[in-house]
Amino acid sequence: xxxxxxxxDADVALLQAFNATSIAAxxxxxxxxxxxxxxxxxxxxxxxxxxxxxxxxxxxxxxxAWMLVGPRHRSYDAQVRPDVRGGVFERExxxxxxxRTVELMRYHGIESDRxxxxxxxxxxxxxxxxxxxxxxxxxxxxYVINRARIADLVDPVIPAGYSIRPVAGVDEAAAVAExxxxxxxxxxxxxxxxxxxxxxxxxxxxxxxVAETADGALAAFAVTWYDDLNRTGLLExxxxxxxxxxxxxxxxxxxxxxxxxxxxxxxxxIVANSASNAASEALYRSAGFEPWHVLDGYEKxxx
Numbered sequence: 627x628x629x630x631x632x633x634x635d636a637d638v639a640l641l642q643a644f645n646a647t648s649i650a651a652x653x654x655x656x657x658x659x660x661x662x663x664x665x666x667x668x669x670x671x672x673x674x675x676x677x678x679x680x681x682x683x684x685x686x687x688x689x690x691a692w693m694l695v696g697p698r699h700r701s702y703d704a705q706v707r708p709d710v711r712g713g714v715f716e717r718e719x720x721x722x723x724x725x726r727t728v729e730l731m732r733y734h735g736i737e738s739d740r741x742x743x744x745x746x747x748x749x750x751x752x753x754x755x756x757x758x759x760x761x762x763x764x765x766x767x768x769y770v771i772n773r774a775r776i777a778d779l780v781d782p783v784i785p786a787g788y789s790i791r792p793v794a795g796v797d798e799a800a801a802v803a804e805x806x807x808x809x810x811x812x813x814x815x816x817x818x819x820x821x822x823x824x825x826x827x828x829x830x831x832x833x834x835x836v837a838e839t840a841d842g843a844l845a846a847f848a849v850t851w852y853d854d855l856n857r858t859g860l861l862e863x864x865x866x867x868x869x870x871x872x873x874x875x876x877x878x879x880x881x882x883x884x885x886x887x888x889x890x891x892x893x894x895x896i897v898a899n900s901a902s903n904a905a906s907e908a909l910y911r912s913a914g915f916e917p918w919h920v921l922d923g924y925e926k927x928x929x
Contacts, residue, residue: 661851809865
């Protein structure tokens with residue numbers, strides 16, 4: 627077994643194929659949508675170098691596992707190939723991930739007395755292994771992955787005065803960064819940081835949809851990601867500018883994005899929300915999505 631750090635953009639496609647194949651073999655329990663790999667690496671970890679936070683394990687069959695630390699989230703993603711799940715290898719990988727997460731938190735001055743994790747409720751192997759190495763359930767509401775068969779979703783009703791289109795290109799980085807920052811205050815988006823996302827592997831400006839007003843102001847967005855093998859599209863992230871909320875615009879963008887993905891061959895669409903976020907939950911239910919997988923929170927004391 628060889629362990630290495632992220633080496634190049636080609637690793638994104640390699641890991642996305644790994645997750646798509648793993649989902650096809652398991653029905654999705656325990657595995658992130660391939661789009662989440664690029665999203666977590668270049669958006670969630672926009673302030674870190676990929677080689678610092680991403681570790682890959684390979685054997686004679688190819689990728690055996692990968693781990694991505696999110697220091698500011700005090701957490702990590704750890705994905706293991708279905709045929710080597712459980713047992714010594716996965717336990718040692720999780721122990722390595724625990725140590726590496728604390729190491730990076732301390733190196734970057736991130737103070738906390740605990741690490742956090744979200745685990746698929748159906749993934750009993752991971753739940754058991756985490757318990758063995760000291761993780762316990764937290765008291766937070768779970769995350770819910772919602773899914774819809776796109777053919778069952780009605781066409782979007784776009785509110786008067788708005789239109790929806792793909793982002794034109796990196797020249798719109800400033801406007802899109804401002805929109806993301808308004809929808810998610812505190813995320814720290816700048817033009818340069820969002821330009822880096824736009825130029826990162828896996829992202830495609832043609833797959834980020836924006837709603838705009840008649841005078842060209844951006845009002846809402848949905849970034850979409852494709853899993854061609856499983857014909858499933860992911861919406862991550864989704865947001866509406868505070869000045870344009872409560873108008874049905876978010877629902878219109880979500881439905882528009884789903885049908886946009888269908889045109890590229892996707893059969894299903896998925897999107898996640900925290901059970902504590904009543905507004906997001908109501909949005910996705912109203913758009914036609916239903917709960918599919920639940921992820922419970924776990925925590926582990928540091929030190």
